[in-house]
Amino acid sequence: MSKSNTILYLDGVSVSFDGFRAINNLSLVLDKGEMRAIIGPNGAGKTTMMDIVTGKTRPDAGEVYFDGEVDLTKHDEAEIAMMGIGRKFQKPTVFESHTIEENLMLALKGPRSIFPALFHRRSAAEVRQIDDILGIIRLGDKRDEIAANLSHGQKQWLEIGMLLAQDPKLLLVDEPVAGMTDAETEETARLLKDIARDHSVIVVEHDMHFVRELGVKVTCLHEGSVLSEGSLDFVSADERVVEVYLGR
Amino acid sequence: MITGRFFAAGADRRIAITIFILLTVAIVVPLLNLAVSPTSAFYVPSYIVALTGKYLCYALLALALDLVWGYCGILSLGHGAFFALGGYAMGMYLMRQIGSRGVYGNPLLPDFMVFLNYKELPWFWYGFDHFWFAAIMVLAVPGLLAFVFGWFAFRSRVTGVYLSIITQAMTYALLLAFFRNDMGFGGNNGLTDFKDILGFNVQADATRSALFAAGAVTLALAVYVTWAIVGSKYGKLLMAVRDAESRTRFLGWRAENVKLFAFTVSAVMAGIAGALYVPQVGIINPGEFEPSNSIEVVVWAAVGGRGTIVGPIIGALVVNAGKSWFTGVLPEFWLFALGGLFVAVTLFLPKGIIGMWDSWRGNAKALRAASIAEEAGTDPDVPAPPKVVRGAARTPGDWSGSSPEPQPAE
Numbered sequence A: 001m002s003k004s005n006t007i008l009y010l011d012g013v014s015v016s017f018d019g020f021r022a023i024n025n026l027s028l029v030l031d032k033g034e035m036r037a038i039i040g041p042n043g044a045g046k047t048t049m050m051d052i053v054t055g056k057t058r059p060d061a062g063e064v065y066f067d068g069e070v071d072l073t074k075h076d077e078a079e080i081a082m083m084g085i086g087r088k089f090q091k092p093t094v095f096e097s098h099t100i101e102e103n104l105m106l107a108l109k110g111p112r113s114i115f116p117a118l119f120h121r122r123s124a125a126e127v128r129q130i131d132d133i134l135g136i137i138r139l140g141d142k143r144d145e146i147a148a149n150l151s152h153g154q155k156q157w158l159e160i161g162m163l164l165a166q167d168p169k170l171l172l173v174d175e176p177v178a179g180m181t182d183a184e185t186e187e188t189a190r191l192l193k194d195i196a197r198d199h200s201v202i203v204v205e206h207d208m209h210f211v212r213e214l215g216v217k218v219t220c221l222h223e224g225s226v227l228s229e230g231s232l233d234f235v236s237a238d239e240r241v242v243e244v245y246l247g248r
Numbered sequence B: 001m002i003t004g005r006f007f008a009a010g011a012d013r014r015i016a017i018t019i020f021i022l023l024t025v026a027i028v029v030p031l032l033n034l035a036v037s038p039t040s041a042f043y044v045p046s047y048i049v050a051l052t053g054k055y056l057c058y059a060l061l062a063l064a065l066d067l068v069w070g071y072c073g074i075l076s077l078g079h080g081a082f083f084a085l086g087g088y089a090m091g092m093y094l095m096r097q098i099g100s101r102g103v104y105g106n107p108l109l110p111d112f113m114v115f116l117n118y119k120e121l122p123w124f125w126y127g128f129d130h131f132w133f134a135a136i137m138v139l140a141v142p143g144l145l146a147f148v149f150g151w152f153a154f155r156s157r158v159t160g161v162y163l164s165i166i167t168q169a170m171t172y173a174l175l176l177a178f179f180r181n182d183m184g185f186g187g188n189n190g191l192t193d194f195k196d197i198l199g200f201n202v203q204a205d206a207t208r209s210a211l212f213a214a215g216a217v218t219l220a221l222a223v224y225v226t227w228a229i230v231g232s233k234y235g236k237l238l239m240a241v242r243d244a245e246s247r248t249r250f251l252g253w254r255a256e257n258v259k260l261f262a263f264t265v266s267a268v269m270a271g272i273a274g275a276l277y278v279p280q281v282g283i284i285n286p287g288e289f290e291p292s293n294s295i296e297v298v299v300w301a302a303v304g305g306r307g308t309i310v311g312p313i314i315g316a317l318v319v320n321a322g323k324s325w326f327t328g329v330l331p332e333f334w335l336f337a338l339g340g341l342f343v344a345v346t347l348f349l350p351k352g353i354i355g356m357w358d359s360w361r362g363n364a365k366a367l368r369a370a371s372i373a374e375e376a377g378t379d380p381d382v383p384a385p386p387k388v389v390r391g392a393a394r395t396p397g398d399w400s401g402s403s404p405e406p407q408p409a410e
Helices: A046-053 A077-083 A100-107 A114-118 A124-136 A152-166 A182-196 A208-214 A232-237 A239-246 B002-007 B010-034 B046-072 B079-101 B111-115 B131-155 B160-179 B205-231 B233-243 B245-250 B255-281 B291-304 B310-329 B331-348 B352-375 B384-393
Strands: A006-017 A020-031 A035-039 A061-066 A085-088 A170-174 A200-204 A217-222 A225-230
Touching (some): A006 A200, A020 A225, A035 A208, A046 A170, A077 A085, A100 B233, A114 B233, A124 A152, A152 A170, A208 A232, A232 A239, B010 B205, B010 B310, B046 B079, B046 B205, B046 B233, B046 B255, B046 B291, B079 B131, B079 B160, B079 B255, B079 B291, B131 B160, B160 B291, B205 B255, B205 B310, B233 B245, B291 B352, B310 B331, B310 B352
Parallel strands (some): A035 A200, A085 A170
Antiparallel strands (some): A006 A020, A006 A061, A217 A225
């Protein structure tokens, strides 16, 4: 398989923790600009796969390439983030004691060393960027609110906003609608589809309605490898997927 | 922008007031000691000058600790080591100033070296006859130790209680090392019997007053620097690392560098505090490396209110004033009182004196707002509550005071 024109290329990746094979010979290819939904039962290796891509976990075996040429196994989290991979955690993780604006300010693309940060002044361009993002994530009226005061769903959006501020090429989004109301879920699906227009996105989600809403190619993981891949209808008709995940 | 913020009302006013008070005290206390007749009611006795001068050094140490603990969640139980190293650097300068006036009258070697049969000055004592060299060492030695220590610890991602334990081990190792006579730092007895600093008699009232003023001005400067640091984008990042370290990493920040910078700055501040402390108390010995000293600093910061700038200063002053009084009345119970205080503060005042003050003021404001609204015949629920929440959340002190819940100590 050729790596060119892929944003993410995983081939034969395995990793085990204390003998438990969390990822087992996993191969997955994401084309540039593609949005992919990943489903699978608990313990299927979805989050571990994200850990590998973002440099938190090193694979025991296999190839992980970003943008067709960068070997991600040779870099750490901060370097990978700077290359253009953004990640939203399963549990919304924002800077609770900062305002929404400050959260986004810290995420904005720019130099990441200490002294520029020490003497940083907010520029008009940055304020504009933050305005744009606040509009996209629908938190425009909450700019000066402390992040801890946000609802669960709003925190999820803020975290997605922080990803956007980073301006990554690839977004890894882990369970973006966990704990959201139906209305919020729909809104989030719209938001992600917007984002997918000019970014590559991987979404891990359990909520099948939400996955259907996204309307993209689906990969089902099971026991650390790909069980089934294709359109949602194709995957959900797959006997094995029904067996291990969807239930009868 | 920074000066604009400095004169701004509200959140930053407390900092301005603190700096103003410190600078005023730096002028007024020496005047009341030196220029007022001892019979006058306004006379400040010399022992008070010496005692409060010592407290100001402790306050600077507590502020240094708070920069890493309160703002970055690094609970260092070894900050006493940086304080003591700064103190030793100053002590070495003061030793060299004794010259041939020591008991043995050796123009080059300090008394303890003659006593221990040193034939010549150890190489690491070179240069300490110059004040400028000693001053650089006061900054460089604690700074370098913190940098090297932090470089390894933060890079290896040692966090939480494990980091606290190794900081404690660091100060304990230094304690043992400095106890040894052949280390060349006076062993058990440390460095003492100082005569002059910059040519002035260290015991004279005028010198003591000058040292007091230097302590107050330095503390004011440290308050300003800390405030500028925590108010910058870097300061926000520091708190971000405290609250969600992995988030900062996945945003591309190097959390270890963020911590390393704060840790090093903090160690330098602690070293300066030690250097100001030693000429005022007239002795530095390995006892300053005692792990319990470092733990006491943590108590000061916790009592005053960690994660605020003014809190640790108030904590250091209050606890040490209490200590001076208590050890006069019931000396054997002081450690119990200190331990009890720490437990009580953790249980009942998780945000310290400053936090209590803020929430008390917040409540008072809320009550007033509610009663005004009631008198005006409007529904008090409508405008008041949001105001209250914001008031309590963003109260002065700063930024991290804004976190609604006390952060885990980590």
